[in-house]
Amino acid sequence: MPVPGLIVVGATLLCGMLGGCVTTEGTAPGQVEGTERVASGKRTFLQKTFMTMDERCRPVPRPSGVLTEPPRHGKVRLATRKAEAEYGPGPFRHCNGKVGPSLAFEYTSKRGYRGADSFLVRIRYDNGEIRYERFEITVD
Secondary structure (H helix, E strand, O other): OOEEEEEEOOEEEOOOOOOOOOEEEOOOOOOOOOEEEEOOOOOEEOOEEEEEEOOOOOEOOOOEEEEEEOOOOEEEEEEEEEEEOOOOOOOOHHHOOOEEEEEEEEEEEOOOOOEEEEEEEEEEOOOOOEEEEEEEEEEO
């Protein structure tokens, strides 16, 4: 049975593998932890992506996503991107570094906008698990 996991390239593991895990990337100077920094008006793939692999590290259908609360100052496009799995320690550590399809998010702010923005997505894994994830963004 596949175990859902959240991957981020260059991420640090925060939780175990029970039903998936959440990872975060280190923050840049002046950046609030948990936010992603993007340039105003520029299409940017956000660092946080979602994927699932089976016990033999084979990709299974990537999770699906629905934008449940759009950003106020931009737009979001859901896409499939290849990414490296980072499960960290635990029963799926042997899958770390394996590449597979992930659910990714491309954000573009309104031209000239600078400041904070956010959006909420519902993520559904192939095994029926549903999660909600809020993305916090700083637009420069």
